[in-house]
Amino acid sequence: MPLANPGIPNIEQNYLVPITAGRTTAVTGLGTGSTQVAAVDPQRRSITFHNPNNTSAAVLFVCQAQDASGNAISAAVDGAGCFTIFPGSSQTFLGNVGGAWNACASVAAQNLTVITDN
Numbered sequence: 001m002p003l004a005n006p007g008i009p010n011i012e013q014n015y016l017v018p019i020t021a022g023r024t025t026a027v028t029g030l031g032t033g034s035t036q037v038a039a040v041d042p043q044r045r046s047i048t049f050h051n052p053n054n055t056s057a058a059v060l061f062v063c064q065a066q067d068a069s070g071n072a073i074s075a076a077v078d079g080a081g082c083f084t085i086f087p088g089s090s091q092t093f094l095g096n097v098g099g100a101w102n103a104c105a106s107v108a109a110q111n112l113t114v115i116t117d118n
Contacts, residue, residue: 022115022116022117023115023116023117023118024113024114024115025037025038025113025114025115025116026111026112026113027103027111027112027113027114028111029109029110029111030060030103030104030105030109030110030111030112031104031105031108031109031110032077032104032105032106032107032108033104034074034075034076034102034103034104035075035102035103035104036065036100036101036102037049037062037101037102037103037112037114038100038101038114038116039100040098040099040100041098041116041118042098043098043118044097044098044116044117044118045094045097045117045118046092046093046094046097046116046117047092047093047097047101047114047115047116047117048090048091048092048093048114048115048116049062049083049085049090049091049101049103049112049113049114050085050089050090050112050113050114050115051085051086051087051088051089051090051110051112051113052088052111052112052113053087053088053105053110053111054087054088056087056107056110057087057107058087058105058106058107058110059077059084059085059086059087059105059106060084060085060103060104060105060106060110060112061075061076061077061078061079061082061083061084061085061103061104061105061106062075062082062083062085062091062101062102062103063075063079063081063082063083063101063102063103064081064097064099064100064101064102065099065100065101065102066099066100067081073102074102075102075103075104076104077104077106079104085112101114
């Protein structure tokens with residue numbers, strides 16, 4: 001089946017949501033075990049995790065503390081329910097992010113930056 005408009009290219013677009021009341025938290029000494037890095041905050045509209053560990057090549061893993069059914073989730077290296085944050089990169093979550101969040105590192109004693117918007 002031919003495309004409706006084969007001569008018109010698709011353009012990817014990004015939509016940035018400004019942080020109006022952001023708070024930054026520095027987590028130091030993040031280890032290989034699951035650690036809570038953001039407490040429950042029903043007013044939270046977005047949460048951003050940044051991995052500043054450029055020289056150590058440590059990979060960070062973040063997850064909500066509970067899944068959609070209310071079961072507890074622990075952050076783990078390559079763990080189910082976890083999101084991977086590579087060195088020097090960030091990941092932002094929008095929407096239903098008011099629950100607690102856990103994190104861990106692939107190598108002990110790493111740093112994590114958490115930015116929230118309420």
